[in-house]
Amino acid sequence: MTTGWSIYVIAIVAINILGCVWLIWWTGKRRPGDPAPTDTSHVWDGNLTEYNKPMPRWWVNLFYITIVFAIVYLVWYPGLGAFAGVAKWTSAREQAADKARDDAKLEQTFAPYAGKSIDVIARDPNAVALGRSIFNNTCATCHGSTAQGAVGYPNLTDQIWHWGGSPDDVLHSVLEGREGVMPEWGKVLTGMGGDNAVDYVVAYVRTLSNPDTMQNNYMAAQGKALYNGVCIACHGVDGKGNTAMGAPDLTDDYWLYGNSSESLRHTIENGRHGVMPAWRNTLGETRSRLAAAYVWSLSHPTQSTVTATR
Template sequence: MSAAWSWYVIALIVLNIVGCVWLLWWTGRRKPGDPAPTDTSHYWDGDITEYNKPMPKWWINLFYITIVFSIGYLIYYPGLGAYPGVAGWTSAGKHEQDKEKFDARLEETFRPYVGQSIDVIARDPTAVELGRAIFSNTCATCHGSTAQGAIGYPNLTDDIWHWGGSPDQILHTVLDGREGVMPEWGKVLTGMKGDNAVDYVIAYVRTLSNPEALQGDFMAAQGKPLYEGVCVACHGIDGTGNQELGAPDLTDGYWMYGTSKASLYQTIAHGRHGVMPAHRELLGETRSRLVAAYVWSLSHEDGAGTAQ
């Protein structure tokens, strides 16, 4: 806050306090010439009289006490512009104190799981429930409250893992994030086989989960050499992918961006760029282990505890 604004705020506060004191004094005193409290000459219905009685002294004194209290409050706490107050209290400082207190309680709750493997943590029902709560607060925005994902966000409840589904791989994903890039191949493929090249590759890719469908499919047959010339570097000759690169398995029937021809065309011709943010700084290692254990438990029910 600038000095000018600070003095402006101080002036407003002082004027309001002085104004309240003056108003109490002016309205609470009897002025010369005022009629007696029982003599106002205002009558209604013959027996109802309007009196002119000021407020009781004890009531007015309570107002004065309130004003004195407000002055003391403004001196003790920061209320006069940029003046910090004699107590040195700040809302940011109070927040930090409360945060430290609750962080200490959380650390005590999480202490039993420090450094444990997520498959071990997942056997503890309490830990699974803690992980579920962290997931709901942090991960459900993208993966959904049921962890079944959405278009562009993977389903975490099945056994399909683009970056690997081992405990260490899942933990690495949560802690340090992932970045998957599908390059744009539209221009390259068109230069190789003409305007229908992307459609040919789509037709062939769809046969990878059912090789017998390749027989007699002209478009898929045209797409096979294109796939082998461009796509095998990441997805492999058999289309099973490469978890080291995050290249998905094209034979499992799962398509993160949808199964429609338009979606596959967008993926191949124009590429995709998927990012899983790193959560190491946001959650810390132990909370990341808990949420990773919860995610691991969703597809390993036999080796996981049941959330309460």
């Protein structure tokens, strides 16, 4: 807060306090010339008259005590502009202390799972329950409460892993994050094969999961040459992909962005850029392991407990 704004806030506070003092003083006494309460003969309930009587002295004194308390409060805590207060209290420091205390309690809960492989953790029902809670609070926003994902967000309950599905691979994805980039190939392919080049590649990619459809398929035949010239570096000759690069397998029936011709055309022509955030700094390593163990349990039910995940 700048000095000018600080002075402004202090002035507003001071004016309000002085205004309250004056108002209590002004209304807390009778003045010469005020009519007596009995002058109108309007009396209710025995002692309630038409004119207001001054407040009782004890009541007025309570107001003054409240104002004194407010002044002390503003001096003790930071309530006067940029003035830090005698106690030097800040909400950030109190929040940090509360967080540290709660984190210490959490660490006691998570300590038994520190450093363990996620496939081992996944065999513990209590650990899976903790992992599910962590998943719902952090991962469900993208992957859904059932972990089945959405367009652009992978399904975590199947056996398809673009970056590898080993325990270490899954844990690395959670701890360090992933960044998958599909380059824009539209202009390159058009320069190589003409205006229909992207459609040719789409036709060929569709045959990778069913090679029999390659026979007498003119568009796929044209697309194969283009695929070998551009796509083979990441997806391989057989289209099986490369988990080291996050390049997906093109021979299965799973399509992260949809399997329509329009979606495939968009992917090839304009590229895709998918980011999985790194959770190490946010969750810490052990909580990340628990979340990863829960994910592992969903795709490996026979190798882990499922009693706490359904």
